Amino acid sequence: QGPGLVTMPAANYHLDELPAELLAHSLGFLGSAGLARASQVSRHLAQLSAEAVDSACRDAKVPTPTVAEWGASRMLHFVEARRRAAENQGRIAVGTSHCARVMPDGSLVLTDDRVTELPTPSEVADAAEALAAAEAPLLAPPANPAEAPSGGLPPVVSDDATKTTVHTCLPRPPTPEPAHALAPPGPAEAAVNREPVAVAAVAAGDGFTVLTTVDGECFAWGDGSDGALGLGHLESVHTPTLVSALAGERVVDVAAGFSHSLFVAASGVAYSAGWGHGGRLGHGDSASCPSLRPIEALRARAHVVRAAAGEDHSLLIDETGSVWAFGCGADGQLGGGHEEPRRETPARVGGALENVHVIHAAAGERHSLFLASDGALYACGAGEHGRLGLCDEASRAQPARVRFAAGGADGAEARIVACAAGNRHSVAIDDQGALWAWGEVPTPSPCALGASNTFAASDAAPLETSIARAPARWAVLPPAVRALAVSVGLEMTLILGDNGECYRVTTPGHGGEEDSEIEDVDDYALEEADGTVAFGADGAEPDAAFDHAL
Numbered sequence: 001q002g003p004g005l006v007t008m009p010a011a012n013y014h015l016d017e018l019p020a021e022l023l024a025h026s027l028g029f030l031g032s033a034g035l036a037r038a039s040q041v042s043r044h045l046a047q048l049s050a051e052a053v054d055s056a057c058r059d060a061k062v063p064t065p066t067v068a069e070w071g072a073s074r075m076l077h078f079v080e081a082r083r084r085a086a087e088n089q090g091r092i093a094v095g096t097s098h099c100a101r102v103m104p105d106g107s108l109v110l111t112d113d114r115v116t117e118l119p120t121p122s123e124v125a126d127a128a129e130a131l132a133a134a135e136a137p138l139l140a141p142p143a144n145p146a147e148a149p150s151g152g153l154p155p156v157v158s159d160d161a162t163k164t165t166v167h168t169c170l171p172r173p174p175t176p177e178p179a180h181a182l183a184p185p186g187p188a189e190a191a192v193n194r195e196p197v198a199v200a201a202v203a204a205g206d207g208f209t210v211l212t213t214v215d216g217e218c219f220a221w222g223d224g225s226d227g228a229l230g231l232g233h234l235e236s237v238h239t240p241t242l243v244s245a246l247a248g249e250r251v252v253d254v255a256a257g258f259s260h261s262l263f264v265a266a267s268g269v270a271y272s273a274g275w276g277h278g279g280r281l282g283h284g285d286s287a288s289c290p291s292l293r294p295i296e297a298l299r300a301r302a303h304v305v306r307a308a309a310g311e312d313h314s315l316l317i318d319e320t321g322s323v324w325a326f327g328c329g330a331d332g333q334l335g336g337g338h339e340e341p342r343r344e345t346p347a348r349v350g351g352a353l354e355n356v357h358v359i360h361a362a363a364g365e366r367h368s369l370f371l372a373s374d375g376a377l378y379a380c381g382a383g384e385h386g387r388l389g390l391c392d393e394a395s396r397a398q399p400a401r402v403r404f405a406a407g408g409a410d411g412a413e414a415r416i417v418a419c420a421a422g423n424r425h426s427v428a429i430d431d432q433g434a435l436w437a438w439g440e441v442p443t444p445s446p447c448a449l450g451a452s453n454t455f456a457a458s459d460a461a462p463l464e465t466s467i468a469r470a471p472a473r474w475a476v477l478p479p480a481v482r483a484l485a486v487s488v489g490l491e492m493t494l495i496l497g498d499n500g501e502c503y504r505v506t507t508p509g510h511g512g513e514e515d516s517e518i519e520d521v522d523d524y525a526l527e528e529a530d531g532t533v534a535f536g537a538d539g540a541e542p543d544a545a546f547d548h549a550l
Contacts, residue, residue: 095207205256206223210228252305313368315361360418369428380398404430492506
């Protein structure tokens, strides 16, 4: 299960002689078929296997099947798919003009979505020279780590670069003095032998990026004009900067809207910063706030575990599976049963979600999606273009169940494990790894796939859009590739495949282009094509950055 773990035939080991704690932990990595086999080795293993299954189902809030059903249980398959989706949640993100991916080693890859025509080597060299003249200390990482800038390691721009992708490694920052929490460290505080930090999850907004590390630290950079970085000022920041206001908290989730950000701490406290129009920050008013503030209205009412940020509304999920919504609800996206121009404090979403345990939420431009623990999906908000998937274009002020066709061999309705909401369309992943889409959906030509299962310019055709008022299978991945995660932005959709590739589908008419383009990013190197982009998981580090968000 995963790289570095070697499996050997059970007959080579006396499994019952392993310490109980180690054995129980190991069983947690087995799938349903593996547990079924393990349960036949001995009575002791059968008991531990049953406990592993029961624990997994209990955590997933689904019924536990009998031992006889393990090997072929679709419920256990769903639990495993849920676990894969949870592990990959936050690993990819799409902003208005850039996208980001967390690599398996914890490093971060970003690419500028606005670059539709790749620069020539001379153009990159000219850009590098201009940037070097303006920010010389930030462009060339010194040979001596002790001379590295304290704000973070920036991307390198080389003379022969033809790439628009950035591969960056965050140095661990020193702990700032309380009185100078927002001031950059002086020369004496420069990084000395700092170990890189591993990124856990990333979120992208309008020209800015926020992330959390595996240690629970939070970094932000990019356009700070709306205060969404939470750094206490309205200046743009060119390198990943520690959000010192969260010192002492372990951040477990981040979300980025158009011009605001949400941060969730392990303590259950949710924080927000940025533009406050419509009450999207949840502080009881519509004032903007460049400094992170806890959402006090929820402190004593809910232990928050997840967050989602739309263009001008916000969604929080607590540990009981309840959803709290605030911000602009003019199209019913807050799910309160009526249209609200603004809601300045969080209120619980009821209606169809009253007795439903929600595990994930997605906030689009003017609509919301809610994913239940049993794989059911609910939607509310603006219905134009069919973005709610409710078979019409009517808006809904309360969540309604989105129905899917058969998603498995048993003919049962597809169970959803991940979802994303964008500007005019929505995307979901079922427990088989299949993609579903509805709304104004980009429709790639079947000839977009080249013979080698990559997206080749010579075979690509321009994309168009079609209106789907109900969920339909979306065939944009190469054959036999399953989707693990999805993120939808204003102009594009990003999909992480189980082959380690990441695919981008852009929307026609956006970004100043009449047609969408497919670009193949193999080993981080962008190659021109029409329609989807894929970043590889291996290869040399890319070299150039063209935006604050990068």
